[in-house]
Amino acid sequence: MKISKETVVEKKGYRLHILPSKKYKTISIVAKLKAPMKREGITERALLPSVLQKATQQLPNVRTLQSALENLYGTGFSSDGSKKGENHVLSFRMEVVNEVYLKNQEPILENALQIFSDVLFDPKVENGAFDESIVAREKQTLEQKIKSIKDDKMSYANMRLIDHMCKDEPYALHVHGYLEDFEQITAQTLYEYYQAMINRDLLDVYISGDVDQTEIEKLADQYFTRDSSENADDHKHSELTGSIEAKEIVEEDDVNQGKLHIGYRTNIKFGDPDYYALQVFNGIYGGFPSSKLFMNVREKHSLAYYAASRFESHKGLLLVFSGVDPKDYDQAKSIILEQMKAMESGDFTDDQVEDSKEQVINQLQETMDNANGLIEVLYHQTLSGKDIPAEELIENIRNVKKEDIIKVAEKIQLDTIYFLTSQEGGE
Amino acid sequence: MEELVYEQLNESVFREKMDNGLQVFLLSKPELAKTYGIFTTNYGSIDQTFTPIGKNEKVTVPEGIAHFLEHKLFEKEDRDVFQDFTKLGASANAFTSFTKTAYLFSATSQIEKNVETLLDFVQDPYFSKESVDKEKGIIAQEIKMYDDQPDWRAFFGTIQSLYEKHPVKVDIAGTVDSIQEITKDDLYTCYETFYHPSNMVLFVAGNFNPEEMMEQIRTNQDNKDFKEIPEIERSYPDEPKSVAKAEGSITMPVTTAKAMVGVKEDVSSLNGEELLRAELISGMILDFYFSRSGEFYDELYQADLIDDSFQFETELDRQFGFTILGGDSRKPDELAARLKEMLHSIKEKKISEEDFTRMKRKKIGQFMRALNSLEFIANQFTHYHTLGVDLFDVLPVIESLSAEDADQYVEHWIKDDRISVFQVKPQEQ
Structure with a gap:
């Protein structure tokens, strides 16, 4: 088994994760800024990645910044915001070709890190505000993005399910923000939000590739050191108390195909003792083409092209789509619900349990072969505050027993059935 | 077995042609946990008219049959092949494109058995009337899922504007109606013609011993009986060089309109190496003007004619080629008109040596980044191999290009009768 070793170093204002690996021809650098999910400031936060990526003091417009990256052998640089449980995480990802493969003597990595650092810490600012025209343009782009969610029916149905299911919880907030906030956001207020964020958010920096640890630490110190920030996390997550009353919601839209999405509460989170059994559970229930959902909804009844499930590790949700x-x-709904009953009553074989374990382990190992995949796995651990070596994760999955999976099934509660259907409703 | 060594990239590929004609490539990556294997036939949705093996007359089979066949190969008389891979801790999948059908797995253990399973299931078809009928419902839902995806509709709408007769204009999965006509006999006809080992390529990349792997594949193939077949006769309609329609559109329930501009590329006279050069040069020219560092992108973005969804691509293959640019737009008519003007103006412009060097560096970097992915290496190597090109020659070819090559290319590139505009329009409220 080949598992990358992670070295974590507490630095001034950030945590540095070094992942030396000979698997890649490139070096990946990922910075993650984390804050609790909050309605206030959420639209500012959604705007920031794209505004920051447009210009720095040194490279004051998109074209110069992009040209500089192109000259560094097409260094890839992207950013986005995402929901991890009830955290709003901004990720900045860079991928640079390792200099050993290039017929070139320039310090490509260091020059790329300079741009990375400038985008985060030294954006284009005038008189205490971001560039007016950049902010105005990025607001338009975000507006467009928010409106277009409806055009991707699968994402839209997923969003509507969560809207209904987690109505009074921070988890239902939209990471891409809200149109009603647009009017009050200016180049100046956005900059104010940015200043607070860049000082206060928890910052984790991951560097992976065929690198020398001492050299990387030196470079990181030069480009990621922050003055302020305690880099501490004291956020408490909301917990749902009391019993759940399952609800069923049908909405109409102009679609050819109906989207059936079902939300369950697993009551299990990353790092919990039964988290491993949940992974194996999902493998039998809906995670793979061999799972009950695919075999019954698709193969047996020919009702669908896809029928699957996945779980959210920090909020404790299981979503079927x-x-x-x-x-x-x-018919499709009752087949899906029946499969959950079958899981509760232990209607699966020991062979299925073993197959599911192998697939879950295979998936985990494949994910860790990929630089960004490995970084995501490790960031899950950072988020949960539980540092579990990959060998132990795999060992724990291997140790799952059939009765553990039944216990997981019993813990899982149906919360919301959501159906996005055509206007005729198929009647 | 022959070893091809690519020193600058620190890669090597083992190659062998089996006695039955199957072309095998192995790439060993012991640093990885994963192995990826892909078994490809040079047969896709455009191969609709051909002379079946052992027959003298051409037949035309229903639209969507290559994709239908891909689905049905997974089902055997007594089992579903997905379960076999599941038992081996692997994940399996397949895809059908215009020119290829491919079956693949990835796994981190039991690699030999997985390769064996891949070869055996693809080389042992079982089609029955019941299972063919059952599949129609599933594929109908797949088609309807795509029907609801505006990007897919925009892509295909553009191709349908460019091409008048060529089957590249037919949706890869066919239509809900066309797949109803497919019979088990049709599937056998296509299978026997196109799934002969001499029309196929196996590429395995990842964590294994290449000598032992090749030996295993050789034994597997030697134990199977394939009759030698003559070269496959495929037939395609005569397609004019000019576009089918200069303009087209559909109406869909979208919030934002889409405008696409397509260029019908002439690939009829290009051999493999020329195709690769054309693909690289057009990619670099488009990148220079239309990526985020480009003057055209900047103008379009500042004028609010495009947003982040703006994309461009060039696809050149045997039989057809196209370049498509476009995306969401609040002013689709204006975007389409401006894009056309811009494409025409490229001929009048020049890319400086310095800018061209930057585009070369970008291309080299993108290629190196892509080489991190086993999937990219295996899929792309197979694709280029069927066109007569070696994937790892991409690097020296990029290095050999000059601004002058780009100048020459644009001279003959954009012609008015080879451009179409296609729009996806929102419904009136």
Whole structure:
């Protein structure tokens, strides 16, 4: 088994994670800024990645900045915001070709890190505000993005499910922000939000590739050191108390195919003792083409092209999704619900348990072969505050027993059935 | 077995042609946990008219059959092949494109058995009337899922504007109606013609011993009986060089309109190496003007004619080629008109040596980054191999290009009768 070693160093204002690996021809650098999910400031936060990536003091417009990256052998640089449990995480990802493969003597990595650092810490600012025209343009782009969510029916149905299911919880907040906030956001207020964020957010920096640890630490110190910030985390997550009353929601839209999305509460989070059994559970229930959902909804009844499930590790959700003909709603729904009953009553074989374990382990190992995949796995651990070596993760999955999976099934509660259907509703 | 060594990239590929004609490539990456294997036939959605093996007359099969066949190969008389891979801790998948059908797995253990399973299931078809009928419902839902995706509709709408007769204009999965006509006999006809080992390529990349792996594949193939076949006769309609329609559109329930501009590329006279050069040069020219560092992108973005969804791509293959640019736009008519003007103006402009060097560096970097992915290496190597090109020659070819090559290329590139505009329009509220 080949598992990358991670070295974590507490630095001034950030945590540095070094992942030396000979697997890649490139070096990946990822910075993650984390804050609790909050309605206030959420639209500013959604705007920031794209505004920051447009210009720095040194490279004051998109074209000069992009040209500089192109000259560094097409260094890839992207950023986005995402929801991890009830955290709003901004990620900045850079990928640079390792100099050993280039017929070139320039310090490509160091020059790329300079740009990375400038984008984060030295953006284009005039008179205490970001560039007016950049902010105005990025507001338009974000507006467009928010409005276009409806055009991707699978994402839209998923968003609506969570809207209904987690109505009074921070988890239902939209990471891309809200149109109603746009009017009050200016180049100046956005800069104020940015200053607070860049000082206060928890910062983790990951560097992976065929690198020398001492050299990388030196470079990181030069480009990521922050003055302020305690780099501490004291956020408490909301917990749902009391019993859940399952609800069923049908909404209409102009679609050819209905989108059936079902939300369950697993009551299990990353690092919990039964988290491993949950992974194996999902493998049998809906995670793979061999799972119950695929075999029954698709192969046995020909109702769908896809029927699958996935779980959210920090919020404790299990989400089922399938695309079915509007007229087949009731049948598809009852088949999906029956599969959960079958899981509770232990209607699966020991062989299925073993197969599921192998697949979960295979998936984990494949993910860790990829630089960004490994960084995401490790960041999950950072988020949960539980540092578990990969060998132990795999060992824990291997140790799952059939009765553990049944216990997981019993813990899982149905919360919301959501169906996005055509206007005729298939009647 | 022959070893091809690419020193600058620190890669090597083992190659062998089996007695039955199957072309095998192995790339060993012991640093990785994963192995990826892909078994490809040089047969896709455009191969609709051909002379079946053992027959004298051409037949035309229903639209969407290559993709239908891909689905059905996973089902055997007694089992579903997905389960076999599951038992081996692997994940399996398949895809059909215009010119290829490919079956693949990835795994971190039991690699030999997984390769064996891949070869055996693809080389042992079982089609029955019941299972063919059952699949129609599943594929109909797949088609309807795509029907709801505006990007897919925009892409295909553009191709349909460019091409008048060529089957590249037919949706890869066919239509809900066309797949109803497919029979088990049709599937066998296509299978026997196109799944002969001499029309196929196996590429395995990852963590294994290449000598032992090749030996295993050789034994596997030697134990199977394939009759030698003559070269496959495929037939395609005569496609004019000019576009089918200069303009087209559909109406869909989208919030934002889409405008696409397509260029019908002439690939008829290009051999493999020329195709690769054309693909690289057009990619670099488009990058220079239309990526975020480019003057055209900047103008379009500042004028609010495009947003982050703006994309461009060139696809050149046997039989057809196209370049498509576009995306969401609040002013689709204006975007389409401006894009056309811009494409025409490229001929009048020059890219400086310095800028061209920057685009070369970018291309080299993108290629190196892509080489981190086993999937990219295996899929792209196979694709280029069928066109007569070696994937790892991409690097020296990029290095050999000059601004002059770009100047020459644009001279003959954009012609008015080879451009189409296609729009996805929102419904009236």
